[in-house]
Amino acid sequence: MPSTLTNVAIENAPDNAIGFDVNHPISSAQAKAAFKSGFLFCIRYVPRLELNIEPVGDPDITFNEANRILDSGLALFLVQHVSNPGWSANGIKGARFGKNAAIYANECGFPRGVNIFLDLEEVSSASSPSQIEDFCNEWFDALSISGYEPGVYVGSKNGLNAAQLFSGTKFAHYWHAASQADPPTPRPTDRGYQVFQPLHLTSTQFGKLNHVSLIDKIGLGGTHPAFEIDLKVGSEVIEDVDLDFTITDKKGGNVKWIRRV
Template identity: 40%
Template sequence: MTKPIGIIADAEPGAQGFDTNAVVTSELARAFAADGYRFCVRYVSHREDEGAHDMTTSEAEAILAAGLALMLVQHVRRPGHWAPTAALGGKDGQLAAHYAAELGCPPGLSLWCDLEGAGTQTADIIAYANAWYEAVHGASFTPGLYVGTFALSGLQLYRQLAFTSYWKAGMKVADVETRGYQMLQHGPGPAKTIQYDRDTIMSDHLRGLPRWLVRAPSQS
């Protein structure tokens, strides 16, 4: 098992953060922290090999060293170029958990699934999402769902999915029945050397919070 690079804690309501598909250097991480950002959400692959913009252990350590907390989201395929199935959901979930563990992320970290472009067949979307959830949960991470443009209602999100953590995209999307959201995306942030979206942590209606990775006190 890879040595843990930090510890897991409940995210703090009201904390401001950002998500990006770009590599966050030590200098950038310090700049974001100086601007008041508290956390970063970075990407892992859905492929057997990782891309140049996927998270690495050294990048994760640099983010934590700057005083930012960290969560992970898995890349989604291009809209119109994939079809969700239970088998694919299980495979993608296993890969997401594998990459998180390989980075040195301890059990419990929030690991987010992105279903954008999944089409309109709700039964297939539900099967994919629940298989992804089971794979990630089975690996002892905390599965979360990024709710963007896909064909599930707020009632279906709550009653037909196993997820208990939801992240709202920066657009008009369904409100999750009963539970609501634990993180809100607000769209692009002020210009920097990378593109990113701003996010805010919030407690959902059932007092649920995401779980993020922070530097251990002994590492400070």
């Protein structure tokens, strides 16, 4: 039987909470330093393939790491690893990946109702919008039937316009990647995004953090870099992170995360 994360509550994320996503485990000391410095949440990864095909590796969250993060005070939700650039989208693949995300989250003790995000980026240009929609909707169905709350990270080369993304897919939780061009701009009637992964934090956002240094690794320039950085919080350094902030979308929707209570 899988372990269960205890003493946790599912919450709606507040506006303008600052957190980070990271593709490797973080220690208890790193998580505690991040929370003490003003970060409110962390986003970690689950695999897309069956565990007999791709055993758990360093990038994937585990039950023990989830407990470490939650014990620090940080809230937590999940995103699934994307395939290599140029992957082909279809409904069969979407159902498979969505099922695997739910199985792994359950094995790590995550309660039903927490957000798990599909990473939609770097899709082959040979995949049609209808194939990408089918992939997304089959992923959505496979995850939601297990009780988890599906969301979608909208990155570069996602293959969809605003109508296809916000009307052609079933999601109610959208996450805007650190890309200035590819994530579609919502139409006036669309709900829009609930998480933003900016290239830079605003001065107001950065002002919410204490004893934090943002170490630019890719030469974005400007102040407060937020994408593919090393994060120094107190005396701890967390390498290769992206920063994120939350908002309530135009239909009143929020990210659903878990937090220890």
